[in-house]
Amino acid sequence: MPRHDGTIAIVTGAGHGIGRCIAGQLAAEGAAVAVLEVDEPSGHETVSQIIEADGRAVFVKADITDAAQVETAFSAAEAALGPANLLVNNAAFTDAGDLKGMKLESWHREIEVNLNGTYHCIRAIIPRMRAKGGGAIVNIASVNGMRYFGNPSYSAAKAGIINLTMSVASEFGRDGIRCNAVCPGSVRTENVTWTIRQQKDPDIFQKLGRWYPLGRVAEPMDIARAVCFLGSDEAGYISGVALPVDGGMLAGMNVMIDEFILEA
Ligand SMILES: NC(=O)c1ccc[n+]([C@@H]2O[C@H](COP(=O)([O-])OP(=O)(O)OC[C@H]3O[C@@H](n4cnc5c(N)ncnc54)[C@H](O)[C@@H]3O)[C@@H](O)[C@H]2O)c1
Numbered sequence: 331m332p333r334h335d336g337t338i339a340i341v342t343g344a345g346h347g348i349g350r351c352i353a354g355q356l357a358a359e360g361a362a363v364a365v366l367e368v369d370e371p372s373g374h375e376t377v378s379q380i381i382e383a384d385g386r387a388v389f390v391k392a393d394i395t396d397a398a399q400v401e402t403a404f405s406a407a408e409a410a411l412g413p414a415n416l417l418v419n420n421a422a423f424t425d426a427g428d429l430k431g432m433k434l435e436s437w438h439r440e441i442e443v444n445l446n447g448t449y450h451c452i453r454a455i456i457p458r459m460r461a462k463g464g465g466a467i468v469n470i471a472s473v474n475g476m477r478y479f480g481n482p483s484y485s486a487a488k489a490g491i492i493n494l495t496m497s498v499a500s501e502f503g504r505d506g507i508r509c510n511a512v513c514p515g516s517v518r519t520e521n522v523t524w525t526i527r528q529q530k531d532p533d534i535f536q537k538l539g540r541w542y543p544l545g546r547v548a549e550p551m552d553i554a555r556a557v558c559f560l561g562s563d564e565a566g567y568i569s570g571v572a573l574p575v576d577g578g579m580l581a582g583m584n585v586m587i588d589e590f591i592l593e594a
Contacts, residue, residue: 332360333562338414340364340407342394342451343421345372347519348470350379351550352418352557357385359558364407364414366421368393386411394421394447397454404454415465416561417455419448419491422470424484426523437483444487445494452498456507464506466561469495470553471511473576481523488513492572499570508569510560515576516547541585543578 344353345367353363357380367373373389380387388410392403423443459465475488498509516538527534539546556575574580
């Protein structure tokens with residue numbers, strides 16, 4: 331039996347990149363998936379791809395910065411597929427930058443989408459999961475929430491998501507709700523930041539590979555596999571963790587070590 335047979339999942343930001351890959355992989359493993367997106371055409375495209383592959387999916391529109399829209403979308407997902415027992419908080423936004431150049435509106439926007447938006451979705455799912463005897467929540471955080479790699483407002487939001495993950499795991503474990511975070515390193519996607527960086531340097535992903543002990547940046551499927559595991563019964567006794575999916579990058583300063591060796 332496929333691992334996610336019986337799973338009813340809501341995946342936010344599933345119109346592009348990692349979210350689309352997570353939605354597709356969950357469906358391939360047997361889940362019925364509500365594709366939540368603010369960008370309608372891309373959300374519909376994800377649904378079409380899943381249905382073409384003989385999966386089950388519906389589109390629900392919401393801007394996660396609006397708690398009322400999230401409520402409406404979660405109700406629509408429930409009406410179409412039944413009560414969700416898996417929520418993947420993936421939707422995010424960053425326009426990158428540093429503290430010196432930070433515009434106040436940019437700080438507020440990144441906290442609003444990344445941290446408050448994630449909270450709106452958690453707030454909407456908890457009573458639904460409690461009523462049904464439990465479920466799993468997987469939050470897509472980042473290595474940026476654990477160390478500083480630029481993008482200060484995004485990083486602060488991702489650190490907040492890691493702490494929120496622990497709050498949910500602690501408070502709602504007795505309701506049968508598990509909550510974990512996945513912390514990707516660099517992932518080959520076409521989001522706004524990577525598109526700008528690739529325009530400046532087409533070899534950026536290849537160059538970044540040397541910072542990763544496994545010798546490459548991640549592909550979206552590397553993240554999707556971790557999410558599918560944490561969202562499944564195979565992870566039934568895992569809650570409150572922040573799992574780096576970073577090819578070993580946080581384990582050591584690979585490039586610095588190479589320089590030490592050159593010095594010797
Ligand atoms: N790509 C990377 O290198 C990388 C690294 C670490 C973590 N992550 C995290 O992985 C996740 C996916 O990243 P990605 O690279 O696929 O990004 P992406 O920009 O390609 O996809 C994000 C999706 O979220 C949607 N979205 C944005 N704001 C929204 C809102 N207010 N309401 C609803 N949907 C909204 C977008 O329309 C888009 O489809 C994010 O949480 C990101 O922070 C990515």
